[in-house]
Amino acid sequence: MSSKYGLLVLNSKNVQKLKQLLTSAAAALSSKLYVRLNPDEPRTDELVSKIYLTSASSCPKLDVRLVVSEIRGNPENYVLIGEEKLLENAEKLAAAKKYKKVVLGGTFDRLHNGHKVLLNKAAELASDVIVVGVTDKDMIIKKSLFEMIEPVEFRIKKVVDFVEDISGTAKCLAEPIIDPFGPSTRIKDLEAIVVSRETIKGADAVNKKRNEQGMSQLDVIIVELVEGSDEILKETKISSSSRRREDLGHLLRPARAVPRETGAPYIIGLAGGIASGKSHIGKYLRETHNFDVIDCDKLAHTCYERGSSLNRKIGEHFGGDVVVDGVVDRRKLGTIVFSDKVKLRELSELVWPEVKEKAMEIVKKSTAKVVVIEAAALIEAGWHKTLAETWTVFVPADEAVRRVVARDNLTEDQAKDRMSSQISNKERLDNSNVALCSLWAYEETHAQVDRAVEELMKRIL
Structure with missing residues (x-):
């Protein structure tokens, strides 16, 4: 059983065995390693960098802290790494x-x-x-x-x-x-x-x-x-950007404890804005990992069938002339909602419950271990609150604009206007359990998804 905290005292002799000592610390400890220099080992910028650089590779899961002054508490309460002990009055001898x-x-x-x-x-x-x-x-x-x-x-x-x-x-x-x-x-x-x-x-x-x-x-x-390296981000120093990229495909916050009947599929939400790569990842999950994927954008179209309950509700809310013979006049409805964000939200709040009901009917019939509910507005609709996990796919806003312009033959201003009705990437990620970014080559995106699936299967089996 590993201990929580440890103390490594370095002097002019054992500093030559730094890597070996840090590797021992990785095996013996579970949380923090405090490092203290005895007076015969001068503190230099080179040594400080060496300690932290070596610890990044030899004990990456430990919080290594090179103390400048005294060790907090009684040093005897820490697990000693190596044989060197802290000299008495060492703090008084410090510069x-x-x-x-x-x-x-x-x-x-x-x-x-x-x-x-x-x-x-x-x-x-x-x-x-x-x-x-x-x-x-x-x-x-x-x-x-x-x-x-x-x-x-x-x-x-x-x-x-x-x-x-x-x-x-x-x-x-x-x-x-x-x-x-x-x-x-x-x-x-x-x-x-x-x-x-x-x-x-x-x-x-x-x-x-x-x-x-x-x-x-x-x-x-x-x-x-x-020093460090990240081939994807083209960085040569240890950086937070690399750490963020490494977190893609990993669980960022715990899954919700959602009741699930024995044998019922595990349900995750897949969210993402325009041109985020959400549909590509949904397809990859279906074809490579055999997940059932429910495309709610397509499912929404079936809610507008002649005489549907959604059409009736739209007529009641926006006026009878919007629905003719049980069918929504999309052009008339569009003139009402697309120039008014409040009206657009009102329409969405009519559509979302209908789509979710149809999606859950499909879930009940599924025999897959995992069902993915793929919906662009999943978080706006509040569905993430009832799902065990939500995975969000995103790209930087400027990349999304570039993709929309190229895909839909729009101007940059038109693309930005279309995206303005969405919540931000930050808002989605703040409500998600897993983040996936499709900014780079497909191989990198697939690696993130594979990582996420591998961890998911360990959680639910």
Whole structure:
């Protein structure tokens, strides 16, 4: 049985066995590994990066934390990794911190070892306060798969927890920022700013603005990013974008506990906006994984058959002249709803229950292990609340526009107008259990789906 927390003390001798020690930690621990340097092993930027880079591959599931000051609590309560013990009074021998207050910024999504290198540097330098700006809103929308970025409140909590856990007495003041400057040009007594080599220009812009405001210039501390690779996103550093891509096809939030009779199929919803690739994935699930897939867009057309209950309800709601001889006059109905979003919503609320009723009738007759209800407006209709899982397919908005223009021979403005009636990718993903992105080659999309199916079958068998 693995223990939750561990302590690895490095000195000038055992640091040569870093990979071996971290591999041992991966086998012995289930949560966090604290790393402490004894005074005979100097703290250098190269060593800090090496510790986090090696841990990314040797113990990727552990939350590794290189402490700057004392270990919280009694070190004897931690599982010791290796034979080296923490020297007494080691904290007193540590170098004095250079600044009182430092600042840094970032998105800090899915807090990873690259972030930890930056935050470690700030904790190493600041004795009193570490100010962190956490980007949000317009500052994140250009990032790859930004729709999957964790809520800013969650990211702030993770940053504060990490920094105050490793920094000793220094406090972490973190806040959301919606511009490139945030607290860096508001707090006068800051002394230094920590940046990566890729964001030096941002530090220069901060100092320029501080100078214009009559504030002191900040020392610029440059930290090299931890190396990594992502062939799909074409990135060479450990990044949150890669972490988000790796989460595609995995369960992002637990499935709902929906009652299911013995032998009845497991039902999942498949949602997605215009040109998201939803239909392609539905077809792939049917042909490759033998799922029954109910196309609700096609099913909706059958609800408009002559004399149907839906037609009667439409006539009652929008006026008798919209329905002639039991058939909806689509042109007349269109003139009413397509220029008025409120009316369009009213029509949808008439259609959705009818479609769902027909879909559930099909489900009852299915002999498949899994039935997929494929519906563009599944989340808008609230169906996801009654399903065990919802899988959402998405592409960035600009890619969806490009696809609609090419597929439907529309102008860009026409495509954007058509998409404006939909909820956003972010709203869909916030209500989904699994995210799938069809932005890249079919092989990559299929790999995500295969991963999702593999995990699904383990959950339901």
